[in-house]
Amino acid sequence: MDTWIRDLPKAELHIHIEGSLEPELMFAIAQRNQIALPYPSAVAVRDAYQFSNLQSFLDIYYAGAGVLLHEQDFYDMTWAYLERCAAQNIRHTEIFFDPQTHTDRGVPFATVINGIYQALVDGKQLGVSSQLICSFLRHLSAESAMATLEQAMPFQDWLVGVGLDSSEMGHPPVKFQAVFDRARAEGFLTVAHAGEEGPPEYIWQALELLKVSRIDHGVRCLEDPKLVAYLAERQIPLTVCPLSNVKLCVFDDMATHNLKQLLAAGLCVTVNSDDPAYFGGYLAENFQAIRDHLALTVTEMHQLSRNGFQAAFLSPEAKATLLAEVDRFMATAGRAIGNLS
Numbered sequence: 001m002d003t004w005i006r007d008l009p010k011a012e013l014h015i016h017i018e019g020s021l022e023p024e025l026m027f028a029i030a031q032r033n034q035i036a037l038p039y040p041s042a043v044a045v046r047d048a049y050q051f052s053n054l055q056s057f058l059d060i061y062y063a064g065a066g067v068l069l070h071e072q073d074f075y076d077m078t079w080a081y082l083e084r085c086a087a088q089n090i091r092h093t094e095i096f097f098d099p100q101t102h103t104d105r106g107v108p109f110a111t112v113i114n115g116i117y118q119a120l121v122d123g124k125q126l127g128v129s130s131q132l133i134c135s136f137l138r139h140l141s142a143e144s145a146m147a148t149l150e151q152a153m154p155f156q157d158w159l160v161g162v163g164l165d166s167s168e169m170g171h172p173p174v175k176f177q178a179v180f181d182r183a184r185a186e187g188f189l190t191v192a193h194a195g196e197e198g199p200p201e202y203i204w205q206a207l208e209l210l211k212v213s214r215i216d217h218g219v220r221c222l223e224d225p226k227l228v229a230y231l232a233e234r235q236i237p238l239t240v241c242p243l244s245n246v247k248l249c250v251f252d253d254m255a256t257h258n259l260k261q262l263l264a265a266g267l268c269v270t271v272n273s274d275d276p277a278y279f280g281g282y283l284a285e286n287f288q289a290i291r292d293h294l295a296l297t298v299t300e301m302h303q304l305s306r307n308g309f310q311a312a313f314l315s316p317e318a319k320a321t322l323l324a325e326v327d328r329f330m331a332t333a334g335r336a337i338g339n340l341s
């Protein structure tokens, strides 16, 4: 990995914390909770990470999250991710968690959020600021999402917004219109996965019905020129996840990913890891992969780093401070490396 990519100040806006659970930690937690895993070793788990689409991943991802029972488990998983952030100079991260994956197994909402939140508080010592987003599983009912929103209400001070993830096809945003209306009325910001596997119509619904501040993924927007114009004019951020898109066969390989076209269309593109333990890398590996395979210029890389902070749910003052940090870094790195172009 290029050290300047590792050290570039970065923001991450699309990471499912359950997707940061590395096989080694999954095994350690399974052992202390006396849960049997259907694999003999962490290596065997990693070998099983071959996916043909989103659903083939989700089946394994939900099974992996089944080892998480106690506050300490959620703390350890989140802390391990924050240590990775610190090592890659991720200065700010906005983390999704999927409460229903746990409450449906009998793990209380409070257990999940207490463990994650305590790690986020401690993470400030690592120089990583954070926000938390409560995400609803769209393959479950709107009633289940509404009940989850109710469970989240006592913890609203710890949450910046709500999101929508899991199996996209057949579960359009309109299914959750009433839940998102209620969430916004309670003061939550909203985001939604749309246009990962689903059509541009799902992105329109997320914008017009769920009134989202950002689109998670959104790579299929290029199929609809009116949608591209709408997103570009309003600078509605897309949280693009390059390694995820290749692993889940949204694109055949990194060389055919459309990130460079999205940037060229004037969109506010951000780079993210999605589920780093499953997709072969954290945020820096995603930046490295697009630099290597899409021939991104240093100017484009600088823009992508800036976009992450610009699109974050941070105060104008915090954004300005972090953007100045990015610009200072690029001015220095450019001189030191010399041959960057």
Ligand code: HPA
Pocket: 016, 019, 054, 165, 166, 167, 168, 193, 196, 244, 274, 275
């Ligand atoms: N898409 C939808 N749901 C998810 C994803 C994703 O990429 N990762 C974790 N849950």
Ligand code: ZN
Pocket: 014, 016, 165, 193, 216, 274
């Ligand atoms: Zn995602």
